[in-house]
Amino acid sequence: MKALVLTGTKQLEVQDLPMPTPKPNEVVIHTAFAGVCGTDKALYAGLPGSASAVPPIVLGHENSGVVDEIGADVTNVKVGDRVAIDPNIYCGQCKYCRTQRQELCEHLDAVGVTRDGGFEEYFTAPASVVYPIPDNVSLKAAAVVEPLSCVVHGVDLLELHPYQKALVIGDGFAGQLFAQALMAEGVHEVTLVGRKDGNLEKNAELFGVKTLNSTKEEIPEAAYDVVVEAVGFPATQEQALKAAARGGQVLMFGVGNPDDKFEVNTYEVFQKQLTIQGSFINPYTFEDAIALLASGKLNPEPLFSHELEFDQVVDFVDERLGKVSKAIVEVGGENA
Numbered sequence: 201m202k203a204l205v206l207t208g209t210k211q212l213e214v215q216d217l218p219m220p221t222p223k224p225n226e227v228v229i230h231t232a233f234a235g236v237c238g239t240d241k242a243l244y245a246g247l248p249g250s251a252s253a254v255p256p257i258v259l260g261h262e263n264s265g266v267v268d269e270i271g272a273d274v275t276n277v278k279v280g281d282r283v284a285i286d287p288n289i290y291c292g293q294c295k296y297c298r299t300q301r302q303e304l305c306e307h308l309d310a311v312g313v314t315r316d317g318g319f320e321e322y323f324t325a326p327a328s329v330v331y332p333i334p335d336n337v338s339l340k341a342a343a344v345v346e347p348l349s350c351v352v353h354g355v356d357l358l359e360l361h362p363y364q365k366a367l368v369i370g371d372g373f374a375g376q377l378f379a380q381a382l383m384a385e386g387v388h389e390v391t392l393v394g395r396k397d398g399n400l401e402k403n404a405e406l407f408g409v410k411t412l413n414s415t416k417e418e419i420p421e422a423a424y425d426v427v428v429e430a431v432g433f434p435a436t437q438e439q440a441l442k443a444a445a446r447g448g449q450v451l452m453f454g455v456g457n458p459d460d461k462f463e464v465n466t467y468e469v470f471q472k473q474l475t476i477q478g479s480f481i482n483p484y485t486f487e488d489a490i491a492l493l494a495s496g497k498l499n500p501e502p503l504f505s506h507e508l509e510f511d512q513v514v515d516f517v518d519e520r521l522g523k524v525s526k527a528i529v530e531v532g533g534e535n536a
Contacts, residue, residue: 203320204510206255209246212514217258220316220324227277227330228269229285232536233343234318235262236508236516236527237373238455243313244517247458250288250481251314260319260529261287261312264333264342266536274327284345285318286329286486287311303353303483319510321531331486337493339534344373344500344526349482349489351377354453355385356485357477358426365389365423367443369414370430370454371399373526376503378428378453379409384497387426393419399503399525406502419443422472430454434462441468441476449475504528 203217222228239249240259253259267281277283290297291307311317311325333342351374366387368378371394379392391410392403400411412419421442429440432454440450441464469476482489492498505525508516516527 201321202510203258203316204260204513206244206253206257206259208255210244211255212244212517214510217320220322222269222271222274222324224271224273225326225328226271226324227267227274227283227327228322228324229263229265229283229330230268230322230536231260231263231318231320231531232265232339232533233263234260234529234531235343235347236513236529237262237347240513241517242455249313250310251308253313257314258316258320258323259312260317260323261310262343262346263287263312263318263323264339264345265318265532266339267330268322270327276327277330277332281332282339282342283330284333284342284486284490285311285325286331286349286482287313287317287346288481289326289329301483303481318531319513319529331490333490334494337490338501339536340504340528341493341499341501342490343528345486345489345493346482347374348377348381348492348498348500349485350374350479351381352485352488352492353482354378354428354451354479355381357479358449358451360385360387360426362386362388364425365391366426366428367391367393367419367424368428368430369393369419369436369440369443371396371403372430373503374453375428375430376403376525377498377500378430379403380407380498381492382426382428383407383409384492391424396523396525398523402502406499422446424448427451428453432456432460434460437462441465441474444472444474446472448472449477451477451479453479500526
């Protein structure tokens with residue numbers, strides 16, 4: 201079978217690999233679509249994602265597909281089921297797993313990071329992280345349940361009310377999902393800030409969010425009850441704190457460089473009584489993410505801008521594709 205293998209730092213090769221065989225608790229999945237995200241760029245560059253990727257490894261942690269084979273002990277899915285796969289596998293034994301903070305697991309394993317993922321025609325995953333999807337959710341949409349589930353976790357960490365005004369900094373895929381998710385939660389006014397007129401105009405037209413191009417307009421200070429930082433740059437992290445109103449909540453969702461730091465005005469945090477919250481991965485939010493897609497309250501498909509083959513992924517991670525809203529790899533497609 202074909203696979204795109206990370207063989208070293210900034211080295212990707214299309215290779216022929218043997219078909220995988222499931223362990224008793226595992227499922228073999230025929231990949232339909234695999235999303236490509238900023239974490240894949242980081243892993244390609246030798247930086248960590250949710251964990252470190254050690255080559256040779258097949259990346260791809262945003263996946264959908266069809267169950268091709270099941271292990272002897274699997275009962276939650278059957279051959280032929282259309283599924284989405286949560287990449288994160290918790291140890292269940294460390295102090296964080298045993299105190300219901302699984303996302304902080306000390307021994308986190310992850311499909312497409314520490315074990316082979318969806319940039320291949322067939323891959324295995326423990327049955328515990330394989331979720332059937334309803335008939336009205338396409339396999340293409342299901343490929344992004346993982347990033348959506350991370351957004352759902354971030355939303356779950358916030359105290360939300362209809363009266364609030366929310367600001368999302370970053371018009372990448374995660375920021376665009378956050379704008380929809382906050383509206384689905386009933387926040388009455390959501391503003392999406394970015395630098396790409398095309399992304400901003402599409403979100404305003406399709407989903408009714410307010411927009412602001414930060415290259416042309418200043419972000420209002422002390423104006424928003426909820427601020428989501430979905431970029432990960434020190435400059436935008438500082439903007440997030442300045443944009444928060446008194447009593448505001450700031451969610452730090454963007455993934456920064458491990459060595460980056462940003463300045464905090466400690467008096468401002470004190471005087472505005474700010475809550476600053478980090479958000480990491482997606483502890484058991486897959487069911488909610490799938491439900492959002494099935495209900496029609498959130499629609500990621502208009503945000504897809506690039507559909508790639510395996511050998512084109514390197515163009516994405518080397519930033520040769522121009523303006524990308526969301527790139528996905530079609531492997532088996534809707535007929536996987």
